[in-house]
Amino acid sequence: MPKSHGELGFKDLSLFNQAFLAKQGWRVLSDPSSIVFRLLKAKYFNNVDFLRASLSSGCSHIWRSFMWGRSLLLKGLRWKVGDGSSIRIFKDQWIPRPSTFKPITPNPGSDSLVSALIDVDPPEWKLDLINQTFLPADKEIIISIPLSFSGGPDSLTWHFEKSGVFSVKSGYKLALSEKLSASVSNSSNIRKWWSSVWNLNLPPKVRIFVWRACLNAIPSGFNLWKRKIMDRPLCLWCKTMVNTASHSLFWCSQARKVWGCTRFDSFFDFPSVSIRNDKGKVLAALSRPLTGLFSFDIGGFLAFREGLLLAKLHNFNVHIAEVAPSTASPLVSLDSALGGASFIVSDIRTLLAEVGVCKCQSITPSGNTLALKLAAMAFSSVRESLWLDFSSSL
Ligand SMILES: [Zn+2]
Numbered sequence: 001m002p003k004s005h006g007e008l009g010f011k012d013l014s015l016f017n018q019a020f021l022a023k024q025g026w027r028v029l030s031d032p033s034s035i036v037f038r039l040l041k042a043k044y045f046n047n048v049d050f051l052r053a054s055l056s057s058g059c060s061h062i063w064r065s066f067m068w069g070r071s072l073l074l075k076g077l078r079w080k081v082g083d084g085s086s087i088r089i090f091k092d093q094w095i096p097r098p099s100t101f102k103p104i105t106p107n108p109g110s111d112s113l114v115s116a117l118i119d120v121d122p123p124e125w126k127l128d129l130i131n132q133t134f135l136p137a138d139k140e141i142i143i144s145i146p147l148s149f150s151g152g153p154d155s156l157t158w159h160f161e162k163s164g165v166f167s168v169k170s171g172y173k174l175a176l177s178e179k180l181s182a183s184v185s186n187s188s189n190i191r192k193w194w195s196s197v198w199n200l201n202l203p204p205k206v207r208i209f210v211w212r213a214c215l216n217a218i219p220s221g222f223n224l225w226k227r228k229i230m231d232r233p234l235c236l237w238c239k240t241m242v243n244t245a246s247h248s249l250f251w252c253s254q255a256r257k258v259w260g261c262t263r264f265d266s267f268f269d270f271p272s273v274s275i276r277n278d279k280g281k282v283l284a285a286l287s288r289p290l291t292g293l294f295s296f297d298i299g300g301f302l303a304f305r306e307g308l309l310l311a312k313l314h315n316f317n318v319h320i321a322e323v324a325p326s327t328a329s330p331l332v333s334l335d336s337a338l339g340g341a342s343f344i345v346s347d348i349r350t351l352l353a354e355v356g357v358c359k360c361q362s363i364t365p366s367g368n369t370l371a372l373k374l375a376a377m378a379f380s381s382v383r384e385s386l387w388l389d390f391s392s393s394l
Pocket of ligand 1: 235236237238239241247251252253254
């Protein structure tokens with residue numbers, strides 16, 4: 001957001017006020033044992049939770065202010081999936097996609113809980129059920145939500161901060177962007193974006209293809225199935241995934257092979273880990289393509305968790321774990337506010353103790369050449385690869 005739109009300097013005092021009140025709402029939500037929470041609850045929402053409380057006639061100015069702040073909070077608040085038992089699939093905000101945070105798949109009139117979509121041991125998304133229940137746009141996001149081994153309780157998180165903790169700054173930004181999009185036509189931005197696409201130095205037919213792909217107007221399996229030209233929306237190459245535009249262009253195993261031959265292959269990250277003894281000899285290595293799309297940070301945590309699980313499974317006694325710097329720092333700090341990754345980090349902490357790791361140290365990706373080779377293998381494959389050497393011991 002440009003400075004002229006008020007990112008800095010809090011030019012719109014009314015919106016700043018709303019963000020400040022949203023912060024009070026966040027405090028109330030985060031600490032139900034506080035005196036403020038208990039006083040407000042007794043008076044205004046005795047029978048419901050804070051998020052569903054309503055304005056009553058003749059209520060105080062303070063409560064009206066809280067509700068105004070809450071209306072902003074609700075625009076960026078969503079559930080972080082733990083065991084899924086507190087979240088209603090079609091009625092609650094839990095899909096990490098603004099602006100509604102709810103599935104776009106029409107509600108079949110169900111009150112089912114997200115826990116119904118999760119296998120318990122090990123905790124994994126039920127892919128078949130999710131394929132049957134959701135439109136592809138929802139499915140791809142759902143299977144990219146990381147799950148915790150400990151299956152802890154669901155919790156509320158603020159979508160617009162990496163930490164998941166509400167801040168006045170991000171609340172103000174959100175309020176301002178809502179106001180701008182309501183008052184100023186977005187068409188000028190959209191026009192600017194399209195003109196940048198048209199000005200790319202590409203052959204005209206490639207530009208047209210990019211334009212059609214952005215509009216989801218390419219004959220993908222899913223589009224042909226919608227028009228009843230094909231019987232099934234599945235990809236003809238891998239035969240397992242729904243062939244959306246993004247699947248056929250980026251995520252299919254065949255598409256990955258093509259990207260793997262280009263300099264853009266580093267867009268795609270796969271967890272790959274190796275376990276070495278104190279002389280540097282590799283004892284075990286694993287690469288596993290992910291079923292969803294993850295940020296670089298979360299991908300790093302998932303890789304590390306896979307590695308520790310591998311060590312646990314084969315009773316390797318690991319003393320030193322080497323991980324990417326972005327993965328190592330949250331593990332050594334006591335900061336538990338890691339947004340979507342906090343569950344995985346807590347799994348990792350448990351596993352670290354179980355396999356006997358006494359030191360976590362950073363390693364640059366280029367230092368971990370075996371892991372990189374395995375990532376390349378996973379990149380062009382849809383299968384898990386495991387390599388074990390039992391000829392030596394730790
Ligand atoms: Zn495919």
